[in-house]
Amino acid sequence: MPEDVLFDSENRQSRAEVASYLRTFADKLDGDGPITLTAGGQSVTIDPPEQPTFEVKAEREGPADAPGELSVEFEIEWDEEQSGESAESSELSIE
Template identity: 65%
Template sequence: MPEEVLFKSESAQSRDEIASYLRNVAEKLEQGGSITLKDGAESVTMDPPTRPTFEVKAEREGPAEGPGELSIEFELEWDENSETGEGEAGNLEIE
């Protein structure tokens, strides 16, 4: 299935700034509201269902030997025509 990027923003931020963005998303999820992402003139509004699939991924990209680029990705997924995601309940812990 082809992927269509609806919105993308990438910039260096402080840990405090990133935490603030994540808190805003968490509050929207708790309230059951839609989430609007904006960067300049670009924006997209999405309305996650009650039970989307939540994916957390830690990756290292780069050469097999030596330093690479590390990332932590948080992703919410859902079918546009469904009220729930397709994943099973998990036992994720973030400490």
């Protein structure tokens, strides 16, 4: 299925700034309404369902025998027509 990027923002920030953005997003996600993302001249409003699929991925990109780029990705996804069905889950913990 082709991917259509609706919003994209990437910039270097302090750990505290990243944590602040994540807290704000989490607070909005915990509410009932839509969430609007804005950066520069772009904006998108999303409205996640009550039970979206949540994926956490830590990965290292680059050659196997040399230092690479490390990343942690948090992804919340759902079908545009999702009607509350729940997916299988395994417990995630962050320590």
